[in-house]
Amino acid sequence: MTAKIIDGRAVADIIRTECSVRVQRLEEKAGIRPGLAVILVGGDPASAVYVRNKIRACEAVGIHSFTHRLAETVENDELLGLILRLNADPSVHGILVQLPLPAHIDMARVLETIAPSKDVDGFHLYNVGALVTGNTVFSPCTPYGVVKLLEHEGIVVEGQNVVVVGASNIVGKPMALMLMARDATVAICHAKTRDLAQFTIGADILVVAAGVPGLITAPMVKRGAVVIDVGINRLGNGKIVGDVDFVGVSRRASHITPVPGGVGPMTVTMLLVNTIESAERLHAMQRTAA
Numbered sequence: 246m247t248a249k250i251i252d253g254r255a256v257a258d259i260i261r262t263e264c265s266v267r268v269q270r271l272e273e274k275a276g277i278r279p280g281l282a283v284i285l286v287g288g289d290p291a292s293a294v295y296v297r298n299k300i301r302a303c304e305a306v307g308i309h310s311f312t313h314r315l316a317e318t319v320e321n322d323e324l325l326g327l328i329l330r331l332n333a334d335p336s337v338h339g340i341l342v343q344l345p346l347p348a349h350i351d352m353a354r355v356l357e358t359i360a361p362s363k364d365v366d367g368f369h370l371y372n373v374g375a376l377v378t379g380n381t382v383f384s385p386c387t388p389y390g391v392v393k394l395l396e397h398e399g400i401v402v403e404g405q406n407v408v409v410v411g412a413s414n415i416v417g418k419p420m421a422l423m424l425m426a427r428d429a430t431v432a433i434c435h436a437k438t439r440d441l442a443q444f445t446i447g448a449d450i451l452v453v454a455a456g457v458p459g460l461i462t463a464p465m466v467k468r469g470a471v472v473i474d475v476g477i478n479r480l481g482n483g484k485i486v487g488d489v490d491f492v493g494v495s496r497r498a499s500h501i502t503p504v505p506g507g508v509g510p511m512t513v514t515m516l517l518v519n520t521i522e523s524a525e526r527l528h529a530m531q532r533t534a535a
């Protein structure tokens with residue numbers, strides 16, 4: 246068996262075209278142009294690339310972007326003050342603080358300062374609670390992208406045994422919740438899981454977000470499984486690889502995502518979707534109030 250390669254760039258392109266249409270419609274109907282504020286603290290090169298890609302993606306679909314680049318040494322209060330001003334700015338429908346943050350910044354406080362209604366990353370505790378209870382406000386972008394890739398491929402998750410490897414707050418945990426909400430049976434494995442293969446071999450759908458290159462090899466994968474690789478690891482030679490041995494696992498799986506070009510492009514795309522959704526909600530609220 247050779248797996249079908251799920252082309253994240255192609256799916257992202259389709260959704261981005263839909264985004265352009267939604268932005269145009271909102272502007273024509275309501276004179277509202279969605280606005281996204283992006284805050285980058287410090288000089289982490291990977292974060293700078295991701296932020297640049299987000300801004301370019303916004304421009305391409307007509308979302309107005311506001312970038313705030315703060316020094317590595319910025320004080321907590323200055324960052325919090327900026328977020329409060331953006332919360333009150335009616336031209337801003339989405340606010341995101343690029344992670345990771347420098348160690349002296351109180352990340353939890355930063356994320357809790359973003360207004361939940363503008364938290365397009367879905368990281369605010371209110372929005373985490375909303376996701377847990379099935380009242381989703383904003384889905385975190387990477388797991389949301391995985392769900393959209395599965396939908397696009399016609400892969401039904403209901404009743405399937407799903408194993409998520411990785412229990413981070415921004416990918417593993419919300420991923421498990423989103424799949425449970427779609428009636429999958431979900432197990433989460435993490436760095437302390439004993440005998441990882443014993444779990445992964447039973448997965449109809451395996452989602453890997455561990456940040457360990459080559460963690461998942463072919464003998465750990467059930468024949469015909471769907472394998473979604475969320476890992477992004479930069480090797481010493483500059484090459485980017487995922488957490489899955491792509492060549493070996495492709496011989497056993499029915500579907501597999503590549504790295505790069507799988508989940509990554511969907512992360513940025515779902516940020517656009519969340520920002521547009523936020524602006525559309527504002528319009529709906531204004532109409533109700535009028």
Ligand SMILES: Nc1nc2c(c(=O)[nH]1)N[C@@H](CN(C=O)c1ccc(C(=O)N[C@@H](CCC(=O)O)C(=O)O)cc1)CN2
Binds near residue numbers: 294345477
């Ligand atoms: N505030 C946030 N911070 C971070 C998030 C997030 O969703 N919100 N996620 C990651 C980084 N990230 C977006 O911010 C991100 C990572 C990777 C990609 C991507 O397109 N990857 C490419 C390859 C990347 C490369 O060549 O360097 C791919 O997989 O094809 C997009 C977004 C942590 N921080």
